[in-house]
Amino acid sequence: MSETFKVTESGQAAGRIRELIRRIAVEVFGTTETEVPIPGFTIFTDRRLDDPLAGIRAALLMRSVAEGQLYDYARTARAAGRSWDEIGAVLSLPTGGVPVGEAAFDWLVCGRVPDPEREGIRSFRTPSAFWRCSTCGKQVTDDGPFESHPTDNETGHADTCTRHRADVAAWAQRTGWTD
Ligand SMILES: [Zn+2]
Structure with missing residues (x-):
């Protein structure tokens, strides 16, 4: 499997997760959705939540479930003989500063989210x-x-x-x- 293929596959998976979040917003948090035309296309439409706050609720639920899964799968990996360093590598934790295995344990077990600023990794987030x-x-x-x-x-x-x-x-x- 080529790297490009994997990137495309994870892009498609990300699209399915976004789709799932929108469905949860509609089915669990009670909003409705409207079809909106995509600029430049005449046949394709996008769907927009009528209450974007329901989208935030659904995404937050997804995030807390995903965080729980990170912890559960890390324990399963440890049980299966994988090291904290291997787990840290999968998490793409920065290697500067503390060892990745310690950073992985700090994050998943102690709940200390890695701080990209402290690790000297440039943040891509803009302040606006x-x-x-x-x-x-x-x-x-x-x-x-x-x-x-x-x-x-x-x-x-x-x-x-x-x-x-x-x-x-x-x-x-x-x-x-x-x-
Ligand atoms: Zn205005």
Whole structure:
């Protein structure tokens, strides 16, 4: 089996997991879904959850089950004679700093999630979230709910965006400030 084939296979598996999370959101957390056209395609559609919070609930459930499985399979692997170093290698834990076997035990048994910053691995996470506003249709840069004024947290809404204007009006109401 070639590396490329394996990458394609795990990509397909990831797609099936996303599909499963969406089904759980609908069947367990009670949302509905809507078919939306995929830009550039006339026959293919994508499905979107009408309540994205149900998607978060389903993904969270999936994550806690998956974490439980990591622990269960690590114990099964130890029982079968595999070492913590072998388990750490499968987990792709960084080899700098503590030995991978210790890092694997720390994570799966002690619950200490490896810290990529501490290990000197560059984080690919950006400090902002990006999404398209469903009210004004513009791409928004979301720096998190850390500042008081909505415009300091979210940039990119259209000047006429009623959602953003309502956020600013609510802020003015809350603080008693005008700008
Ligand atoms: Zn907007």
